[in-house]
Amino acid sequence: MRRMMAAAMVVxxxxxxxxxxxxxxxAAPPEETLSIVFVEAGSSDGSLKAAGSEAxxxxxxxxxxxxxxSTTLRRTFGIRIERAGNATAGTAAIVARLESxxxxxxxxxxxxxxxxxxxxxxxxxxxxTVTVHTLDIEVPIEAAAGPLSASFAWEVSSN
Amino acid sequence: MKxxxxxxxxxxxxxxxxxxxxxxxxxxxxxxxTVESSISLTIESAGGTTSGTGTAAASSDLGNxxxxxxxxxxxxxxxxxxxxxxxSTIGVAVVKANLTSTDYSLTAQLGSAPASGVxxxxxxxxxxxxxATTLTSTGTYASTGSYSWDIVVADSSAAAAIDNTINFTATxx
Numbered sequence: 001m002r003r004m005m006a007a008a009m010v011v012x013x014x015x016x017x018x019x020x021x022x023x024x025x026x027a028a029p030p031e032e033t034l035s036i037v038f039v040e041a042g043s044s045d046g047s048l049k050a051a052g053s054e055a056x057x058x059x060x061x062x063x064x065x066x067x068x069x070s071t072t073l074r075r076t077f078g079i080r081i082e083r084a085g086n087a088t089a090g091t092a093a094i095v096a097r098l099e100s101x102x103x104x105x106x107x108x109x110x111x112x113x114x115x116x117x118x119x120x121x122x123x124x125x126x127x128x129t130v131t132v133h134t135l136d137i138e139v140p141i142e143a144a145a146g147p148l149s150a151s152f153a154w155e156v157s158s159n
Numbered sequence: 160m161k162x163x164x165x166x167x168x169x170x171x172x173x174x175x176x177x178x179x180x181x182x183x184x185x186x187x188x189x190x191x192x193t194v195e196s197s198i199s200l201t202i203e204s205a206g207g208t209t210s211g212t213g214t215a216a217a218s219s220d221l222g223n224x225x226x227x228x229x230x231x232x233x234x235x236x237x238x239x240x241x242x243x244x245x246x247s248t249i250g251v252a253v254v255k256a257n258l259t260s261t262d263y264s265l266t267a268q269l270g271s272a273p274a275s276g277v278x279x280x281x282x283x284x285x286x287x288x289x290x291a292t293t294l295t296s297t298g299t300y301a302s303t304g305s306y307s308w309d310i311v312v313a314d315s316s317a318a319a320a321i322d323n324t325i326n327f328t329a330t331x332x
Contacts, residue, residue, distance in 0.1 A: 033184070036185070038188065147191070148190070148191060156184050156186075
């Protein structure tokens with residue numbers, strides 16, 4: 001009986017060993033680490049400046065044309081989810097939300113209104129591949145002239 | 160024995176929970192730009208056979224005109240002792256966007272000197288190609304203003320084309 005108990009303990013300790021090993025590797029990025037990367041896509045008008053997980057979309061001057069009640073701009077960009085070690089297996093969920101904005105414009109991502117509430121952009125985005133998304137920016141003619149600014153927070157999590 | 164297995168089970172669960180935890184990462188997309196004030200002028204209507212209404216560049220064809228002929232579409236013809244006048248209206252609309260201005264000024268100017276003996280008038284004022292004529296200083300946005308349009312032809316003027324362009328300019332107040 002004691003031998004059986006000892007054997008069981010050995011098995012359990014062995015099962016727990018990867019945790020210790022993982023802790024020892026904490027200094028280096030674990031293989032499960034994901035990162036979100038913005039990339040230029042679509043019209044390639046040069047308005048997107050990307051630096052890894054940070055991107056800036058400069059609309060420059062937004063001037064109303066025609067007789068509609070608002071000015072609508074459309075920009076496309078790509079998102080690639082990367083896993084440490086260049087592994088491409090698996091999928092991840094992408095969630096986005098409006099983090100801050102000045103109220104001059106409304107924003108739609110892939111046709112859906114962006115608000116402060118997180119919404120699932122893609123529940124099963126393939127790791128390693130670029131998914132293209134469309135951002136529509138609508139400025140009503142009643143909005144005051146001046147600088148336009150908004151920030152969107154993105155989060156990816158492995159499935 | 161039961162206690163040992165209970166503890167063991169807890170250890171195993173913790174181990175699996177650690178392995179199954181989801182990896183996450185975040186990013187930020189920042190949008191910037193500058194909303195500019197603007198106004199837009201459109202020709203909404205005009206006498207003659209008109210094309211391009213609703214845009215900023217409309218054309219009106221009066222066809223062949225004469226003192227004793229019939230008036231072109233959308234015009235009336237009045238015969239005087241020594242001249243004759245074709246009368247109609249031009250509808251001009253100005254809309255604003257991202258602008259706090261409450262009204263606008265509208266001027267008109269001919270694109271070229273009128274043919275000899277021919278006068279172009281808007282709101283009763285004779286237009287020239289050298290200076291702009293003010294039609295209103297208190298135009299209402301998003302409302303079509305109607306301006307009387309007269310072409311006065313002297314009987315003494317030579318038979319020839321009277322083609323010209325009226326350039327409208329709206330300025331927010």
